[in-house]
Amino acid sequence: MHQTFDAVLEMNLLQANQDGADANRDRFNRWGITCLNLMSSPGSGKTQLLEETLRSLQSELRMAVIEGDMTTQLDANRLRECGVPVIAINTGRACHLDSKMVAGGLHQLEHELEQENGQPSDFDLVFVENVGNLVCPAEFEVGEHAKVALLSITEGEDKPLKYPIMFREADCLLITKMDLAPYLDVSIETIIANVRQLNTHAKIIPVSSKTYEGLDDWYAWVRHQVNLRRRS
């Protein structure tokens, strides 16, 4: 968030974004689709986690991705390899996705899904992969049902305290790259204790997309989220 501009303008901006997010969420609800918003610093492993997740769950869930990047389709192309619809949004100079951008993505997605099977309600789950940024994405809802934050263990123990908004808002926190833990002076217990100072409810799962540590727990959490909203 840029502090230098007027507080009233900032409030209007956040309110307009929230209204758009609510509209997106209504749309997901009508379709019976769960939306999860993945957020983290650059290079914490969001895309690799999504690759593993899409491959592992595609026999049981119909999934799509809305992929946010400042520039390039690098991540979008990686995820398309997993055989799911991927809508790429380039944010240009913007440091996060906002609800208007995701509404545009949703419009494209609806079109793509309809072409496939007549109605988007056959889909279970849309992942939004946000721009890599531990600050602003936490303040701009996009219509998600739950927020997933990733923190690479290489980033150190103090990050929850230094970037509190993200860790306060998260419904699920994945501590990633656990395979590197033996080579670091970082205590997983201290990370978790720091998160708990801000957030008592978030599900916390240490994971590695390389060794697959923790991924079954993550998949169970994802399934639970989908089941909460799936049309009976």
Add this chain to the structure above:
Amino acid sequence: MHQTFDAVLEMNLLQANQDGADANRDRFNRWGITCLNLMSSPGSGKTQLLEETLRSLQSELRMAVIEGDMTTQLDANRLRECGVPVIAINTGRACHLDSKMVAGGLHQLEHELEQENGQPSDFDLVFVENVGNLVCPAEFEVGEHAKVALLSITEGEDKPLKYPIMFREADCLLITKMDLAPYLDVSIETIIANVRQLNTHAKIIPVSSKTYEGLDDWYAWVRHQVNLRRRS
């Protein structure tokens, strides 16, 4: 940068910041002090690099730090242990330092330096440690003479292409945590080639604050920057 607000307003905001940055730089120039702006993702090792640098160069250079963090004085306190003046700026919800915040820090610093020795011109170097964010800090000059970007090798090869503004703007790029390279499927050559697509002039130095790899080259670059502006 938040794309949703008006383009004219955004231009005004960036222009006002630039004016403030120029004023800060004039002040540094009057004092004969070099200012380096350190920027990176959260957890790329800015503070640890500064700890090593302050300890290694304090016998030859008089240094101070302006330390930006959303909340907490955790990093400021770590750097105070190195025995240099540290001005802590908490940005609140803001995702980067701007020139106005740094002007405030400069005012405090001037006061602190004057109390020490009568005139701030005895100082050689001020490091600004920016908020951990690979996007917005690159667009908001604070009055620095040169921009130093850090990229942890754990963040992967594609980051220069995905976050181009930072890597285009950098005068020096430190590829950090090189001690972890043996445990990663990341090619340093690919990172450098990706940077060179955007930026042909930046000095690129792979470093590790753990094994001290590359730190002598970094110190040489810092010394050169100081010598460019030191009062004869």
